Amino acid sequence: MDDQPSKRKMPTGVRIRHGRLQIYFSRNKETYNVTLPYPTTAAGINTAVKIRRELITKAEWGVLTDDDIALARGDVVADDSKIVDNGVLFQEVAQKYLKHCEANQDSKGDYLSALNKHWMPRLALMPIDKITSDKVRDVIADIGFNSDKTYNNCLVPLRGVFDKAIELRLITPADNPMSMIKNKKVQSGLPDPFTRDEMDALLNWLDVNLEGKDRFYYWYFEMAFWTGCRPSELIALRWSDIDWFNGSMIISKSRVRGVEKQVTKTHTAREVYLNDRSKRALEALDAMKLHDDYVMICPETSQPFYNEKPARMRLIDAMKAKRVRHRPAYNARHTYATMLLMADVNPVFVANQLGHSLQMLIKRYGRWIHGDQNKIEISKLPTN
Template sequence: MAKRTSPQALPTGVRIRNNCVQIYFNHRKNAYRITLPHPATAEGISAAAKIRSELITKAKWGILTDDDIAKAKGLTAKDSIITSGVLFQEVAQRFLTHCDANLDTKKGYVRILEHHWMPDLALVPIAQINVDMLRDLIAQRDFKTAKTLNNCLTPLRGVFQSAIEARLIGENPLNLIKNKKVQIDLPDPFTRDEMNALLSWLDANLQDDDRLYYWYYELAFWSGMRPSEMIALKWDDVDWFNGTLHIHQSRVRGIEKSATKTHKARTLYLNDRSMRAIEQLKQLCERGKKSQYVLICPETGEPFFNEKPPRLRLNDAMKACKIRHRPAYNARHTYATMLLMDGVNPVFVADQLGHSLQMLMKRYAKWMHGDKNKLEIAKLNTK
């Protein structure tokens, strides 16, 4: 006969109650106390520790069901009370597992599901969730903006789409819940005079290693690259002979991505100002720590984690020059509007920005005719 172990030897979360082995653990304010059909022997206790570990793992990933607990207790499906159907949390986990979005987007989906939808839907069979239930939940959540609601509906739609693909439901209940209309603001570029004032201040006030930030903004204003593209740019992407850059990567929160925001690689043609910026950055690189990246953070000596350090420099310049505050990203808008107002072919501008022509016209139509709009409105004042 196998010997029982002493209480001191029991694994974490395993105890003996009334000569039976019991496991216990807490997860997200839920307390689990499960008596197992195992003898209070060393073998039984070892098996209990393994079962506990498996259940905790499932609870962590949101896929622990009543069926799992019943099985641990040694009950059959007929013996246990199990809610019929696959639960919402199980389908949500499948959706996240098979979702082909990038890591950053997936993390956002996890946060949305956990905060907004799991508290009410996790243990509800997916087939029992209907449009009225979802409308009630949306009303209870009181989303502050239409954009927030739309963002939160995206992973929820994905969960129900996964359920359709698995033939768990016949139609997506969210088909009857439409996204709210969101007002899209026009780009807010710096004027050419504002841009020149900002660059002059940066040129005059940034010294030593901080000079990099002056050339950063020379490149930003005169190339139209996104910040995520700039901090991912490598020397291998520079074609010195043809005066171009190969834009095909991005860097977001320190994570290198082998694609741009729009998943569209492009050849960016350098002008005199952006070419000079690249040349000066090359000299800074040769004098400092050698790197494959064009832009290295002066404070860390490593590739930029994000665009916050250069953004703070431009904030200082705007404050010093008494220029109305705008996001540093608007250097890209400035480049686009300068090209359009100077009469550059919109097809070329779209290619430089990595936009479709349709998107360019949608966003920048106001600037596509340069000062001709003023001439047209002036006709109203003539007799």
């Protein structure tokens, strides 16, 4: 029979039975009841709360063992292992980091996935101020990342956790173990635009084969190829952003996984000028009257797009039908950029239309800036 309840309410998952402290919880269809070797004092109860939290964390990550339970009960003594520590744990700081992270939904999802898969199972129960550079290197060696790019990407949230620890004054900048962990050099790939002939073939196929509500996607890709907007920007476009009189539109928002952001990817609003093709596409979309607010409305749901997958699948169909080498639908943006540069349009104007700095434009699209002049120059080299 349980002892008489205390006048003070016990913490969740902690109780007193037969004069002894006990913790209880359920995880992954398993129920745990663990009697602890601590007095029923305030200090003992606080210790029970910490032990319960740490056992739950291990159970959630699938690393809870019989030895952990035995250690909590006091059945075994391990000189090199102590389940309770007064320090703030890595997993507590990681949760705070994710809560306060201002990245977009896609990035936050990637950070959560990286933490769950790689860092939490190995570091979750370690006090944040006890984690050293050597420990991080050991963990990295144990993981064995498949590529340098994945390695660099997974370091982003790990650095974020330790930056949050510095912000919370749990460690000092000098104690940050990540200051000794460097990213690996990754070779950046060149943009892979569609050629003008490929683009024309894809748009012609969409024009001929999409009927009824599906015809919307033909006009969607006319806009994508002839404005250079990112997919997240296109599906956030409003009719109020269109300046019919001056032939332009304001790009200042994005939609990612159904969440509307009042910023673009680069946090820079820009005015995109319409040409004959993009203006004709907007007029056709206006005539379809799909929505009074959004320009792009999913024909299947009659709602704003959650993401660009429905449009992407139509372009994949076109690529298969025309036997065009597969590329992401996003590369319609690269196609517009390279068409402008090959037409000898001022690079400053092109950078503004894409929302890039001039330096970034030159870095990414430098090989297209001079159009066919590069071929002319190389032909001057004697080979005989």
